[in-house]
Amino acid sequence: MFLGLVVGTVVSTRKEPELEGLKFLLLRPCDLDGKATTGSPVVAADAVGAGLGEVVLYASGSSARQTTVTKDRPVDATIMAIVDTVEVDGAHRYVKE
Amino acid sequence: MFLGLVVGTVVSTRKEPELEGLKFLLLRPCDLDGKATTGSPVVAADAVGAGLGEVVLYASGSSARQTTVTKDRPVDATIMAIVDTVEVDGAHRYVKE
Amino acid sequence: MFLGLVVGTVVSTRKEPELEGLKFLLLRPCDLDGKATTGSPVVAADAVGAGLGEVVLYASGSSARQTTVTKDRPVDATIMAIVDTVEVDGAHRYVKE
Amino acid sequence: MFLGLVVGTVVSTRKEPELEGLKFLLLRPCDLDGKATTGSPVVAADAVGAGLGEVVLYASGSSARQTTVTKDRPVDATIMAIVDTVEVDGAHRYVKE
Amino acid sequence: MFLGLVVGTVVSTRKEPELEGLKFLLLRPCDLDGKATTGSPVVAADAVGAGLGEVVLYASGSSARQTTVTKDRPVDATIMAIVDTVEVDGAHRYVKE
Numbered sequence: 264m265f266l267g268l269v270v271g272t273v274v275s276t277r278k279e280p281e282l283e284g285l286k287f288l289l290l291r292p293c294d295l296d297g298k299a300t301t302g303s304p305v306v307a308a309d310a311v312g313a314g315l316g317e318v319v320l321y322a323s324g325s326s327a328r329q330t331t332v333t334k335d336r337p338v339d340a341t342i343m344a345i346v347d348t349v350e351v352d353g354a355h356r357y358v359k360e
Numbered sequence: 361m362f363l364g365l366v367v368g369t370v371v372s373t374r375k376e377p378e379l380e381g382l383k384f385l386l387l388r389p390c391d392l393d394g395k396a397t398t399g400s401p402v403v404a405a406d407a408v409g410a411g412l413g414e415v416v417l418y419a420s421g422s423s424a425r426q427t428t429v430t431k432d433r434p435v436d437a438t439i440m441a442i443v444d445t446v447e448v449d450g451a452h453r454y455v456k457e
Numbered sequence: 458m459f460l461g462l463v464v465g466t467v468v469s470t471r472k473e474p475e476l477e478g479l480k481f482l483l484l485r486p487c488d489l490d491g492k493a494t495t496g497s498p499v500v501a502a503d504a505v506g507a508g509l510g511e512v513v514l515y516a517s518g519s520s521a522r523q524t525t526v527t528k529d530r531p532v533d534a535t536i537m538a539i540v541d542t543v544e545v546d547g548a549h550r551y552v553k554e
Numbered sequence: 555m556f557l558g559l560v561v562g563t564v565v566s567t568r569k570e571p572e573l574e575g576l577k578f579l580l581l582r583p584c585d586l587d588g589k590a591t592t593g594s595p596v597v598a599a600d601a602v603g604a605g606l607g608e609v610v611l612y613a614s615g616s617s618a619r620q621t622t623v624t625k626d627r628p629v630d631a632t633i634m635a636i637v638d639t640v641e642v643d644g645a646h647r648y649v650k651e
Numbered sequence: 652m653f654l655g656l657v658v659g660t661v662v663s664t665r666k667e668p669e670l671e672g673l674k675f676l677l678l679r680p681c682d683l684d685g686k687a688t689t690g691s692p693v694v695a696a697d698a699v700g701a702g703l704g705e706v707v708l709y710a711s712g713s714s715a716r717q718t719t720v721t722k723d724r725p726v727d728a729t730i731m732a733i734v735d736t737v738e739v740d741g742a743h744r745y746v747k748e
Contacts, residue, residue, distance in 0.1 A: 264597040271448035278441030279407050279427050306361040306417055310570050320597055322630040325422045325616045329628035330570050337426035337440055339419040343628055344569030351562035368545035375538030376504050376524050403458040403514055422519045434523035434537055436516040437458060465739035472732030473698050473718050500652040500708055519713045531717035531731055533710040555694040555728060601667050611694055613727040616713045620725035621667050634725055635666030642659035
């Protein structure tokens, strides 16, 4: 998985029917401090009710379809967890407020 | 999924038979404003009837085969949705005309 | 899928038995004009009888195994189509000779 | 697989239920000497009891789900082995202390 | 598949049991002349008995598990063939000694 910062949402009315009911959040890859980096934005289905400004873990590829809400759906990126803390070499680098 | 801007089409007469009947669109990765970036172009099967100049969401890998039109076909990128709006930090960055 | 330019062949006598009989072509990623870029070369199984100098579409990952000639074989890149034309914003950028 | 250096942990209380009980370690890609490089950090499930400062092998994609602890779980990166030695051109470049 | 140059080995005693008996070789991505490039090293399971200094073809992702020795094992990169020749535009660029 990778760390991502939730920065927004993507809305679509015309889409593959199997995507109906999923919420798509816009993520920026982020570093160990939870700050967005310049990497390409990712659009991920939300399996955990994440919100703007939260740091999350998302899975890509076929693993993105291994949750109850995304099973057999055509998604290749899913938010799997909301991060509480990132600890590096024994010190907290990121703590959720 | 990633955001892509539809910039063209790719036509092929000599191809794997399982690709017959699919439409292949040429995408440029795009930023949160819906502007094309310098990333490598992607050729994606179209599952939603997207058109030139539209911003779309496309899925890659095995997830690209989880739609009715691409099931069991040898495609690794499929357009899943036409994007209406991209909202970042509470403001619209892209709105479909 | 991605666009690739066929630039050569790779020959191997000592290989996984399941690869026997497949032809492996050497591809360079290419731009919308069909010109090779500096990206890493890819070695792809050929499912359509492509030849030197042709622009092709190739699929990667598990999708590369969804053709008759590559089914259940350990290949992760397969040429799926020979490109006739690439049209961008209404104009031909590449036309097969 | 790729080589990674374990640099920390990621903790999450709100997550996909299928992730319960897994430990998530933070890896930095590393070179043949076991030194971290500037590549993006990866968050991997731990299948072998790895610890801070160890060099590990991790697998990505669907292969990350082929272990007893990760089977059918939505993870796309799993630590598969703790590296004892990396030998390059006949000389040890990394030896676990 | 990609071309890789075998530059060494990785040894691990503490690992996922399903990896027992596999040999892990260290590869550097290489160019059409069989020279190592600066790309990230890859650790691949060996399905063909490759040796130091040989140029090989390796497959990634789920395709890496489609060989007899790697079936259902948690590996995401496998050496599938030892390369004899790489021919580009009609001339040999690499010939195995």
